[in-house]
Amino acid sequence: MDLPFGTQTPELDVLIVGAGLSGLASALKILSKESTLKVRIIEAGDRLGGQLGQNGTRLVDGEQKDMLDFLTLIQLSPRRRRSDNGRLLRCWDLDRGLTALPAKFELGRYIEMLDLRMPKFRSKRFNLRERVSNMEQHICHHLFFSKSRNFMLNLVELVCGVPANEVDYDVFMSVCSSCGGLKTMIDFYFTYPSSFYEVSTQHLIENILEQMQFITITLNCRAVKVEHFKNYVQVTDELAQKHTAQAVILAIPWNKVQKLEFEPRIPKTFVPPSATKAGQKPCRLITQFHLRYGKSVWAELGYSGNFLSSRPLVSGHECRMSTLCGYMLHSPEEQDDVLEDVLDLLSAQFGEEMRQPLEWQSSTDELNTAMHKPQTKPWHRIIWSSSSAVGTSYRSLMGGAVQSGVRAAVNALFVVRPQVVSWKDMLDERPKSPNEEVRTGRLRGLLSRLNLYNVTFYSFFVLGLIWLLNLGYARASAS
Numbered sequence: 001m002d003l004p005f006g007t008q009t010p011e012l013d014v015l016i017v018g019a020g021l022s023g024l025a026s027a028l029k030i031l032s033k034e035s036t037l038k039v040r041i042i043e044a045g046d047r048l049g050g051q052l053g054q055n056g057t058r059l060v061d062g063e064q065k066d067m068l069d070f071l072t073l074i075q076l077s078p079r080r081r082r083s084d085n086g087r088l089l090r091c092w093d094l095d096r097g098l099t100a101l102p103a104k105f106e107l108g109r110y111i112e113m114l115d116l117r118m119p120k121f122r123s124k125r126f127n128l129r130e131r132v133s134n135m136e137q138h139i140c141h142h143l144f145f146s147k148s149r150n151f152m153l154n155l156v157e158l159v160c161g162v163p164a165n166e167v168d169y170d171v172f173m174s175v176c177s178s179c180g181g182l183k184t185m186i187d188f189y190f191t192y193p194s195s196f197y198e199v200s201t202q203h204l205i206e207n208i209l210e211q212m213q214f215i216t217i218t219l220n221c222r223a224v225k226v227e228h229f230k231n232y233v234q235v236t237d238e239l240a241q242k243h244t245a246q247a248v249i250l251a252i253p254w255n256k257v258q259k260l261e262f263e264p265r266i267p268k269t270f271v272p273p274s275a276t277k278a279g280q281k282p283c284r285l286i287t288q289f290h291l292r293y294g295k296s297v298w299a300e301l302g303y304s305g306n307f308l309s310s311r312p313l314v315s316g317h318e319c320r321m322s323t324l325c326g327y328m329l330h331s332p333e334e335q336d337d338v339l340e341d342v343l344d345l346l347s348a349q350f351g352e353e354m355r356q357p358l359e360w361q362s363s364t365d366e367l368n369t370a371m372h373k374p375q376t377k378p379w380h381r382i383i384w385s386s387s388s389a390v391g392t393s394y395r396s397l398m399g400g401a402v403q404s405g406v407r408a409a410v411n412a413l414f415v416v417r418p419q420v421v422s423w424k425d426m427l428d429e430r431p432k433s434p435n436e437e438v439r440t441g442r443l444r445g446l447l448s449r450l451n452l453y454n455v456t457f458y459s460f461f462v463l464g465l466i467w468l469l470n471l472g473y474a475r476a477s478a479s
């Protein structure tokens with residue numbers, strides 16, 4: 001496509017849209033290579049960090065190499081998660097009731113089956129088949145108990161950003177495989193294993209800011225329009241202010257990119273195929289909360305603080321001494337009741353003392369969607385970033401945000417100062433996803449297919465066959 005020539009001289013070298021982890025990582029990389037460049041970040045919200053939330057903690061596993069390197073770069077050493085040595089119990093609704101055991105059994109088998117099939121769905125092979133069942137149908141077809149169904153429906157929504165009935169099986173498997181697999185996502189969103197490292201989001205943002213004093217960051221500044229000229233890009237914000245730059249990094253998820261007006265329109269080759277009309281449906285919100293109490297009430301009752309309720313989805317864990325961190329998934333209409341709902345659920349499990357936290361902090365964001373093929377190439381001067389939009393080894397995780405941010409920075413430098421980009425920067429390091437290492441044995445694959453439906457069906461089939469043979473044999477010997 002031939003882009004028109006613009007008539008202005010761009011005021012900036014690089015404009016970064018979005019001050020989430022990927023946007024901040026881009027800024028840091030650009031400055032570390034060339035500190036004289038004029039860089040600006042514009043952020044729609046009133047705080048930095050985006051999905052990192054406020055005053056919370058994030059977990060990092062050993063696989064997220066880019067994130068661990070990044071932490072070293074900003075002089076932040078992650079510490080091991082607090083461990084209760086397995087003495088204390090988790091408090092999950094999945095563990096309660098008479099059906100807990102069979103529900104957990106069938107869920108375990110289902111997760112095993114999906115994880116074993118996942119290596120076939122590498123993100124590079126992202127291929128939308130027609131007439132493939134959606135995840136809600138797939139889950140209901142394979143799982144019998146509502147507990148196990150709810151667990152999986154929630155997980156699909158968290159991973160893809162839209163309800164399970166809008167996500168095709170193929171899409172879910174491809175997205176999940178690029179996130180490091182189903183078990184990895186369960187660890188990050190629900191189980192919070194003590195083998196992981198813990199990072200305070202507040203320290204993370206503070207340390208990043210310390211390293212980049214020469215960057216202008218404008219908060220409450222939402223980009224609404226992007227005009228792409230041959231010699232620069234012009235971004236207009238909500239207050240009709242114009243920002244012109246030689247290169248623009250859009251460090252925002254794809255559902256937010258779809259809300260921008262592009263002039264000229266994004267060529268089809270850059271629009272990732274999407275399974276449904278995301279963006280036309282009402283959005284889902286995620287509120288991250290942080291509750292501080294005088295003491296760990298849950299520990300006195302024998303619980304570790306790891307909490308999970310499926311309807312509505314509320315998950316949490318003890319992130320610091322006597323402090324619960326977690327999140328709730330909800331619609332915009334439920335926004336005002338989040339605190340009450342969370343306290344109701346916690347007090348029902350841990351007692352009335354939970355109703356009076358000493359401190360309550362929360363931050364609400366729209367859930368990022370990741371149900372499309374990840375972006376890889378920039379569109380001339382417009383460079384895509386964000387952990388959910390771009391192809392990385394740890395999609396939808398902090399490692400993915402950092403990897404996509406650093407790669408976007410290198411691409412932007414290539415546009416504005418190609419002489420500072422070394423071959424090493426250009427080398428696209430893509431460590432293998434843990435899924436690629438998995439060797440799937442035939443027997444394991446077959447066994448993983450067993451669920452309550454097909455085991456019951458085949459048992460009745462075999463019993464029926466034996467009964468018929470017996471009947472035939474009895475008749476034959478009687479005559």
Ligand SMILES: Cc1cc2nc3c(=O)[nH]c(=O)nc-3n(C[C@H](O)[C@H](O)[C@H](O)COP(=O)(O)OP(=O)(O)OC[C@H]3O[C@@H](n4cnc5c(N)ncnc54)[C@H](O)[C@@H]3O)c2cc1C
Binds near residue numbers: 049387
């Ligand atoms: C509850 C929860 C728990 C998580 N736990 C972990 C964990 O333990 N470990 C882990 O590795 N990962 C975890 N993650 C994932 C991790 O936090 C994210 O992958 C990462 O923070 C995403 O960063 P990002 O920069 O790609 O996107 P975002 O954080 O979404 O940043 C995008 C930014 O762009 C801004 N923006 C959007 N539109 C515009 C616009 N038009 N103009 C200007 N600005 C705009 C937004 O306000 C936002 O600040 C978790 C995520 C959630 C939701």
